[in-house]
Amino acid sequence: MSEFAGKVVVVTGGARGIGRCIAEKFREAGAAVCVFDLLENPYFVGNLASEPDLRVFCDKVLAEYGQVDFLVNNAAPLFKGLPDCSWDEFNYALQVGVTAPYMLTRLLLGHFAEGAAVVNISSSRDRMSMPGTECYTAAKGGDCGAYACTGCVAGGAGAGEFHFAGVD
């Protein structure tokens, strides 16, 4: 039997691209997969920039499964740059890339299984940028700093052996 059989996995941005592949691989391995995406998907359609949506999603996951083994913060922040990225758009990028991973971890705190892992899909853009993508780099860099300290807090908050990792 697969080591992931019966595990509960949350994948943000799991309706498309890399997140969709992650979700499919976990399903094939026998895990229950809870996708959170703006796009149509079999589990939950919502906006990661909305605190009410984050709360409704976590309530649903915990009501149905009781605990979480893996939280994969994968959804991609907005890709816009200095000349045309507005205040609202810049803040939206940070909400998707930094605030939502933090808030999901916080809302699930106390409900992570022994040995649980939070995986934030990062990018080499957390250390560098390209013209026209500054809000994306800000979100990736912010997430990098946030998971370093969130991991320490989460690890000491009753999750037992708790892993926190950023994947590039």
Ligand SMILES: NC(=O)c1ccc[n+]([C@@H]2O[C@H](COP(=O)([O-])OP(=O)(O)OC[C@H]3O[C@@H](n4cnc5c(N)ncnc54)[C@H](O)[C@@H]3O)[C@@H](O)[C@H]2O)c1
């Ligand atoms: N594709 C690459 O070359 C690459 C390279 C390095 C890192 N990454 C990282 O990998 C991850 C996945 O990238 P991808 O290329 O598969 O992205 P993608 O754009 O193909 O898919 C992202 C998914 O996130 C969802 N999403 C975006 N904003 C959302 C919101 N507000 N609420 C809910 N869902 C939302 C989208 O609907 C989509 O399904 C991202 O974190 C990205 O930064 C990608």
